[in-house]
Amino acid sequence: xxxxxxxxxxxxxxxxxxxxxxxxxxxxxxxxxxxxxxxxxxxxxxxxxxxxxxxxxxxxxxxxxxxxxxxxxxxxxxxxxxxxxxxxxxxxxxxxxxxxxxxxxxxxxxxxxxxxxxxxxxxxxxxxxxxxxxxxxxxxxxxxxxxxxxxxxxxxxxxxxxxxxxxxxxxxxxxxxxxxxxxxxxxxxxxxxxxxxxxxxxxxxxxxxxxxxxxxxxxxxxxxxxxxxxxxxxxxxxxxxxxxxxxxxxxxxxxxxxxxxxxxxxxxxxxxxxxxxxxxxxxxxxxxxxxxxxxxxxxxxxxxxxxxxxxxxxxxxxxxxxxxxxxxxxxxxxxxxxxxxxxxxxxxxxxxxxxxxxxxxxxxxxxxxxxxxxxxxxxxxxxxxxxxxxxxxxxxxxxxxxxxxxxxxxxxxxxxxxxxxxxxxxxxxxxxxxxxxxxxxxxxxxxxxxxxxxxxxxxxxxxxxxxxxxxxxxxxxxxxxxxxxxxxxxxx
Amino acid sequence: xxxxxxxxxxxxxxxxxxxxxxxxxxxxxxxxxxxxxxxxxxxxxxxxxxxxxxxxxxxxxxxxxxxxxxxxxxxxxxxxxxxxxxxxxxxxxxxxxxxxxxxxxxxxxxxxxxxxxxxxxxxxxxxxxxxxxxxxxxxxxxxxxxxxxxxxxxxxxxxxxxxxxxxxxxxxxxxxxxxxxxxxxxxxxxxxxxxxxxxxxxxxxxxxxxxxxxxxxxxxxxxxxxxxxxxxxxxxxxxxxxxxxxxxxxxxxxxxxxxxxxxxxxxxxxxxxxxxxxxxxxxxxxxxxxxxxxxxxxxxxxxxxxxxxxxxxxxxxxxxxxxxxxxxxxxxxxxxxxxxxxxxxxxxxxxxxxxxxxxxxxxxxxxxxxxxxxxxxxxxxxxxxxxxxxxxxxxxxxxxxxxxxxxxxxxxxxxxxxxxxxxxxxxxxxxxxxxxxxxxxxxxxxxxxxxxxxxxxxxxxxxxxxxxxxxxxxxxxxxxxxxxxxxxxxxx
Numbered sequence: 001x002x003x004x005x006x007x008x009x010x011x012x013x014x015x016x017x018x019x020x021x022x023x024x025x026x027x028x029x030x031x032x033x034x035x036x037x038x039x040x041x042x043x044x045x046x047x048x049x050x051x052x053x054x055x056x057x058x059x060x061x062x063x064x065x066x067x068x069x070x071x072x073x074x075x076x077x078x079x080x081x082x083x084x085x086x087x088x089x090x091x092x093x094x095x096x097x098x099x100x101x102x103x104x105x106x107x108x109x110x111x112x113x114x115x116x117x118x119x120x121x122x123x124x125x126x127x128x129x130x131x132x133x134x135x136x137x138x139x140x141x142x143x144x145x146x147x148x149x150x151x152x153x154x155x156x157x158x159x160x161x162x163x164x165x166x167x168x169x170x171x172x173x174x175x176x177x178x179x180x181x182x183x184x185x186x187x188x189x190x191x192x193x194x195x196x197x198x199x200x201x202x203x204x205x206x207x208x209x210x211x212x213x214x215x216x217x218x219x220x221x222x223x224x225x226x227x228x229x230x231x232x233x234x235x236x237x238x239x240x241x242x243x244x245x246x247x248x249x250x251x252x253x254x255x256x257x258x259x260x261x262x263x264x265x266x267x268x269x270x271x272x273x274x275x276x277x278x279x280x281x282x283x284x285x286x287x288x289x290x291x292x293x294x295x296x297x298x299x300x301x302x303x304x305x306x307x308x309x310x311x312x313x314x315x316x317x318x319x320x321x322x323x324x325x326x327x328x329x330x331x332x333x334x335x336x337x338x339x340x341x342x343x344x345x346x347x348x349x350x351x352x353x354x355x356x357x358x359x360x361x362x363x364x365x366x367x368x369x370x371x372x373x374x375x376x377x378x379x380x381x382x383x384x385x386x387x388x389x390x391x392x393x394x395x396x397x398x399x400x401x402x403x404x405x406x407x408x409x410x411x412x413x414x415x416x417x418x419x420x421x422x423x424x425x426x427x428x429x430x431x432x433x434x435x436x437x438x439x440x441x442x443x444x445x446x447x448x449x450x451x452x453x454x455x456x457x458x459x460x461x462x463x464x465x466x467x468x469x470x471x472x473x474x475x476x477x478x479x480x481x482x483x484x485x486x487x488x489x490x491x492x
Numbered sequence: 493x494x495x496x497x498x499x500x501x502x503x504x505x506x507x508x509x510x511x512x513x514x515x516x517x518x519x520x521x522x523x524x525x526x527x528x529x530x531x532x533x534x535x536x537x538x539x540x541x542x543x544x545x546x547x548x549x550x551x552x553x554x555x556x557x558x559x560x561x562x563x564x565x566x567x568x569x570x571x572x573x574x575x576x577x578x579x580x581x582x583x584x585x586x587x588x589x590x591x592x593x594x595x596x597x598x599x600x601x602x603x604x605x606x607x608x609x610x611x612x613x614x615x616x617x618x619x620x621x622x623x624x625x626x627x628x629x630x631x632x633x634x635x636x637x638x639x640x641x642x643x644x645x646x647x648x649x650x651x652x653x654x655x656x657x658x659x660x661x662x663x664x665x666x667x668x669x670x671x672x673x674x675x676x677x678x679x680x681x682x683x684x685x686x687x688x689x690x691x692x693x694x695x696x697x698x699x700x701x702x703x704x705x706x707x708x709x710x711x712x713x714x715x716x717x718x719x720x721x722x723x724x725x726x727x728x729x730x731x732x733x734x735x736x737x738x739x740x741x742x743x744x745x746x747x748x749x750x751x752x753x754x755x756x757x758x759x760x761x762x763x764x765x766x767x768x769x770x771x772x773x774x775x776x777x778x779x780x781x782x783x784x785x786x787x788x789x790x791x792x793x794x795x796x797x798x799x800x801x802x803x804x805x806x807x808x809x810x811x812x813x814x815x816x817x818x819x820x821x822x823x824x825x826x827x828x829x830x831x832x833x834x835x836x837x838x839x840x841x842x843x844x845x846x847x848x849x850x851x852x853x854x855x856x857x858x859x860x861x862x863x864x865x866x867x868x869x870x871x872x873x874x875x876x877x878x879x880x881x882x883x884x885x886x887x888x889x890x891x892x893x894x895x896x897x898x899x900x901x902x903x904x905x906x907x908x909x910x911x912x913x914x915x916x917x918x919x920x921x922x923x924x925x926x927x928x929x930x931x932x933x934x935x936x937x938x939x940x941x942x943x944x945x946x947x948x949x950x951x952x953x954x955x956x957x958x959x960x961x962x963x964x965x966x967x968x969x970x971x972x973x974x975x976x977x978x979x980x981x982x983x984x
Contacts (some may be wrong), residue, residue: 017536018530026514034712035730038510038767042726045507049541234534238527264776275530379711 002069003076006062007182007277012084013053014276017302018045018234025240028226040106044099051098053336054090063087075279078461082278091331092141101138104131105406121282121375121393128403129371132364135408149365152409156285158463159417162362165412169355172478175387179482180348183336183489190250191332196320198250206316207243207257210309214261214295215448217268218239228343228401229256231263233290235275239267250317251333252344255296260297263288265448269456279459285410287455289417290424296424297347297418298484299447304440306330312442334488338386340395346483349386357400357411365408396436420468422481424454428470494561494817495568498554499769501577505545506768510726512538520718532598536591543590546582555579564680567771570953574770584633593630596623613867613885620895621863624856627900631857636726641857643979644901648777649908650955654854657904661847664907664970669877670975672840675828675882675981685741688812690742698751698808699735702801706753706787707940708733709760720749720835720893723755723784727767731759742809743825744836747788755780757940761948771951777902779947779956781909782916789839789910790976791918791939796932798822804934826980830878832887839910840977849892849903857900883967912960914973916946919964 023043031039053059066072066080093101108127115124139151146163153160212218226242233239241260246252266288274280282288299305307326314321321329336346342353360377363369369377377391378397390396404408428450429435438446454471469475486492515535523531545551558564587856600619607616631643638655643650663686704710718734725731733752738744744849766772774780778860799818806813813821828838834845854867855861861869870889871881882888894902920942921927930938946963960968976982 011533012537015534016541019515019538022518023511023514026518030716031716032710032712032714032730034709035727038507038727038729042507042511045504046511066903125757146767177679217526218524220524222522224522235527235530237530238524402938 002062002065003072003080006059006066006080006083009059009062011276014280016046016050016053019113020050021232021234025232025234028228028230029224029242036110040103040110043414044102044106046478047096047098047102051090051093051095053474054087055093060087060091063332075461079277079279080275082460086278088141091368092143093138097138097141101134101406101476104134105404108404108406109401112398112401116258116394119392119394119398121397122372124398124404125371128374130373131403131406132408135406136296136365136367147362147365147410149362151362152365153412154409156407156410157470158284159465160412160416161266165358168476168478169351169358172351172419172481173355175478175482176348176351179485179489180336180338181492182491183337183348183470189331189335190328191335193320193324193328194251194332195249198320199245200245200247200319202316203247203250203253204247207253209312210254210257211241211261213442214265214444215335216261216264219265220268223260229260231260231267233264233267236268236270236272238279239264250313250320255300255333256343258300259292260323261295262292265295265451266456268292269452270459271457274459277459279461281460283455283458283460283462283467285413286416286420286465287467289413290420290454291451293418294420294425294451298421299439299444301330301333302436303330303487304436304468306333308442325395338388340382340390341361341399342387343399350418352385353417354411354415357387361408361411416464416476419476419478419481420464420486423468423472423476424451426480426484435446494554494557495564495572497553497677497725498558498575501545501548501551501554502766505542506772508538508542508545512542513920515666517724517726518720520720520722520736521716522659523584528602531679532602534596536594536598539590539594540581540587543582543585543587546579547585552579552583567953571766571769571771574952581634584635585630587762589630589633592624593898596626597896599896600896601790601893604890604893608886608890611884611886611887611890615864616890616896620866623895623898624863624900627858627898628859637960639854639857641854644853644857645904646901648899648902649905651900651957652904652908657850658970660908660911660970661843661850664843664911664973665847667970667974668840668977671983672828672830673979674983675840676830677894681827683827685812685816685820686743686824688739689739690809690812692737692739694740694808695737695742695745698747698805701804702746702749703733705756705934706750706936708753708756712760713756715749715752721752723752723759725756725759726983728762728764728772742805742812747792747825748794748835751784754784757787757943758783758948761940761944762951763766763949765915766951768886769951771953773952775947775952775954775959776909776956777905779911781905782912782941783947785910785913786917786943790913791931792935793819793822793825793839793980794928794931795819795822798825799932800934828981830880832874832880832882833891835891841878842910843907845905846907848873848877853900861881904945908956909970911968911970912956914944914976915960915964915968918972918976 020043023039023046027036027039048125055137063080063084072080103126106465108124108131112124135152136148140354142151142154144151146161149157150161153162153165188478207223211223218235220241221241224240224242226246229241229243231241241257241264243253243257243260266282270280270282303326306329310324310326310329311320334346336348338349339345342350345353356378359381360369360374363377364371374394374397383389428447432446432450435447438444455467458467462470464473512535515538517532555572555576559576564572576800596619600616600623604616605618607613612656627644628640631640634647636643638653642653645654645657647896675896699715704713712729713733716732716734717736719736721733723731723733733749733756735745735749735752758774762772762774795818798821802813802816802821804817826838828840830841831837834842837845848870851873852861852866855869856863866889867885875881895925920939924938924942926938930936949960950959954962959968
C-alpha cells in the first residue's frame with residue numbers, strides 16, 4: 001500500500017517535471033520571441049510546485065516507513081533509498097531559493113542571448129555575476145567539506161570532487177598533450193570536401209535515415225531544429241533530439257545527430273514501468289554522455305562506419321563526395337586541429353576545452369577569478385593549452401549556454417563521458433565478436449542490445465563507478481581512451 | 493496587499509493551465525504516437541493541480557475579503573467578482589471528478605482517433621457512452637433548474653439555456669431554410685478552379701503572408717500544422733494557430749487560416765497586464781467565435797477582399813487562377829451547397845450542422861437518445877435538413893473531435909458567433925466610413941483597431957449580451973445575419 005502511494009507521488013512529480021521539460025523544449029525550438037517572459041514565469045511556477053511536492057514532509061515520512069519495510073524487493077528498496085537521498089537534497093532548498101534560481105536563470109538566459117547577438121561579453125556580465133553569487137549560496141546550502149565547487153559538481157555527478165577531477169585531468173592531460181603534439185607534427189588531414197555546400201533539406205533527410213538506422217524509435221520520439229542541438233525526454237516513450245544544419249559543413253549536423261541519438265537511445269531504453277522512479281532515470285550525466293560519445297565517436301567516427309555510410313552519403317550528395325575514398329573520409333572526420341569552439345572540437349582537443357572551463361569554474365567558486373575577468377582568462381587559457389586565442393566573445397566565453405542555465409559543474413561530465421565510452425566500447429569489442437565488421441555492414445542492433453543490457457535497463461540502480469566496474473571489471477581509467485585514440489591515429 | 497496576493501495566486505493558476513495548454517498543443521502537432529499514454533497522465537496531473545489551487549479555501553477567504561474592500565477600483569472589483577464565480581463553480585467539482593473527466597477524455601480521444609482510422613462508429617461507442625454518463629453526472633453536480641443540458645451549455649456560454657437557444661434557432665432556422673431554398677433554385681457557382689492541385693509549400697507561404705497582412709503579430713505567435721485546425725494561447729504574447737493543407741483545395745486552408753487568425757487577434761489583443769485574471773480572458777466562446785467568423789466571412793469572403801487578394805493569389809498560383817475574375821472568385825468562395833462536413837460548410841448551411849448537433853446533444857442529455865443510435869439519428873437529421881446522408885461514419889458522427897474532449901454544449905456557440913459577427917460587422921460598417929474600400933485595398937488595421945477597442949481590451953469585463961448591447965445598442969438578433977446573407981447573395 002505505501003509503496004503504491006510512493007510511486008503515485010513520484011509519478012506525479014515526474015509529470016510536473018516532464019511538463020516543465022516540454023516547456024523548455026518548446027522554448028528552444030518553437031517559442032515566438034515575445035513569449036519568453038511568460039514562459040519564464042510558467043517554468044518558475046512548475047519548478048516551485050515540483051519542489052513543494054518533493055519536500056512534502058508526508059513524503060519524507062513515507063520514505064522512512066518504507067526503508068523499514070522488510071517486504072520490499074531489492075529494486076523497490078533501491079528506489080526508496082535513492083528517493084530518500086533526493087528528498088534530503090531537495091529539503092536543503094527553500095522555496096525562496098528555488099524561485100530565485102529559476103528567476104536568475106530566466107534573466108541570465110535572455111541576457112546571454114542578447115550578449116551573443118551583440119557579441120559583447122559585458123552585456124552578460126551583471127547577470128552572470130548574480131548567477132555566480134547565487135551558486136556560491138547554493139554550494140553553502142548544499143554543504144561541502146573541502147571546496148565549494150564540490151557541492152555543485154556533486155549535483156551533476158554524484159561523488160565528483162575537485163580532488164577527484166584534478167586527479168583525472170592530472171593523468172589525462174599530459175598524455176593528451178603529448179599525443180596532440182605527435183599528431184600536429186604529422187601532415188594534416190584534408191577535410192575541404194566536407195566544407196562545401198550541402199543542401200539543408202537533403203541533410204535533414206539524411207539525418208532521419210541515420211536516426212532510424214541507429215535504432216532510434218521514431219514512434220517514441222522525434223527530431224526538430226534548434227540553435228544548439230540537445231536531447232530531452234518526457235517519458236521513455238517520448239524522447240526528442242534537436243539538430244542544427246550548417247549548409248557549408250556536412251559533418252556538423254551528421255555527428256551532432258549521432259551524438260544526440262546516443263543520448264536518446266539511452267532514454268528510450270529506460271524501463272517504462274519505472275516511470276518517475278529513480279530506476280527509471282539515467283545513472284548519471286557522465287554515463288549519459290558515455291552513450292552519446294560512444295555512438296558519435298567510437299562507432300560514428302570509426303573506419304567501418306565510414307566504409308558503410310560513405311556510399312550512402314554519395315547517394316545523397318553525389319557531386320560533393322565524388323571520388324572520395326573511405327580512408328579519406330575517415331581521415332577527414334577525425335581531423336585533429338586546435339579550434340575555438342568546444343562543440344566542434346575533435347576528440348583529442350575536446351578535453352582541453354572542458355579542462356579550461358573546469359579550472360575557470362573552480363576559480364569563480366573560490367573567488368580567485370571575478371566574472372569581469374573571464375574574457376582575459378579565457379584568452380590566456382586557450383593560448384596556453386591550444387595555442388590560439390578567440391577573436392571575439394562569441395567564439396570565446398559566450399559560446400556555451402551552460403552558465404546562463406546556472407549549470408556550474410556540468411562540463412567535467414563531458415570528459416568523463418568520453419572516458420567511460422572508450423572503456424565500455426573496449427569491453428563491447430571483447431564481448432561482441434566481429435563488432436567492427438557488423439558496424440561495417442551498418443548493423444548496430446547487437447551493440448544497442450548490449451548497451452540496453454549493460455547500461456540502459458538498470459536506470460539509476462548503480463552509481464557510475466559501480467556500473468563501470470560491473471561492465472569492465474575495473475574503475476574508470478584514461479588508459480582506454482588514450483589507447484583508443486593512439487590506435488585510431490596509428491600511433492605506436 | 494490582499495489584491496496583490498489574489499493576482500499572485502491567479503497568475504500561478506494561469507501558469508499551470510497555460511503549461512497544460514502547451515501540452516495539448518504539442519499533442520495535436522508534434523507528439524510521437526507512443527508518447528500519448530504519459531502525455532495523458534501529465535495532462536491529468538496538471539488539471540488536478542490547477543483544480544486544487546483554484547479550490548483552496550484560503551483563496552475563497554481572500555475573495556470574500558476583497559469583495560468587502562471598498563478601496564478596489566472598478567476593474568479590480570470586476571476581476572474579484574468573476575473569480576468568485578469561477579471559484580464557486582470549481583468548488584462543485586471534486587478532485588475525483590476532475591481526475592475522472594480527464595481520464596475519460598484521454599480514453600475517448602484515443603478511441604475516437606482509432607474509430608476514425610477504422611471508419612467505424614462502434615469503436616468509439618463505449619467510451620462515448622461513458623463520457624455521456626459522466627457529463628450527466630457533471631450536469632447534476634453543476635446544478636440546473638429546467639434541463640440537464642442547461643448546466644453544460646452554461647459552461648461554454650454563461651447564461652445559455654435550452655429555452656434560449658430553442659428561441660434563437662426557432663427564429664433563425666425557418667428563415668435560413670427559406671433562404672437556402674431560394675439559393676438552391678438559382679444556378680450554382682462554379683468553384684472547380686479552387687479544386688485543382690495547389691502546391692502545399694506555396695499554400696503555406698501564402699498563409700504566412702495572409703497572417704501578417706491581417707495583423708497577426710508573428711513575434712507573439714506562430715502557425716503549425718495539425719490534423720484539425722485550432723487556435724490556442726499561452727499568454728497574449730504567445731498565441732498559436734494551426735492549419736491543414738489540402739493540395740486539392742485552395743479554399744480549405746485559406747479560410748481556415750483567416751478563421752484561426754481571427755481567434756488569435758482576439759487573444760493577442762487581450763490586456764497583458766491582466767494575465768491570469770478574468771479581465772485578461774476572452775468574454776465568452778461565442779464572442780471568441782464572433783471574431784473568427786467576422787474575419788473569415790464578413791471580411792474574408794467579401795467581394796472587396798476577393799478583389800484585393802485575387803491578384804496576390806494569382807502571383808502564387810498563376811496557372812490555376814489564370815483568367816479568373818474577382819466576381820467569379822467571390823462567387824466560388826461563397827458557393828452554397830448542402831454538404832456533410834461541418835467545417836467545410838458554407839455560411840448558410842453551416843447552422844444546420846450546428847442545430848443537428850444541438851438537438852442531438854439535448855436528446856443524449858435527456859436520455860431520449862442512446863449513443864448506439866447516434867449514426868441512425870445523424871443520417872435522418874441530415875436527410876431532413878440538408879437532403880443528404882453520410883456514406884460512412886467518418887463523414888457522419890465521427891467528424892468532430894468535440895465529444896471525445898467531453899465538450900457537450902460547445903457547438904451552439906458557433907452559431908451564436910456567426911450572429912454576433914454579423915451584428916458587430918454591421919456596426920463597424922456604420923462607424924468606419926469606407927470600410928469596404930479599405931478592405932479592397934488590403935487595409936484592415938482600422939477594423940482591427942475598432943475590434944481591439946470594442947471587444948478585445950475589455951477581456952471578460954462584460955457578458956456577451958452586455959458587450960453586444962454596448963457595441964450595437966441592442967441584444968443579439970438574427971436580423972443582421974439574415975440581412976448580411978441576403979445582401980451577399982443579391983436576394984431582395
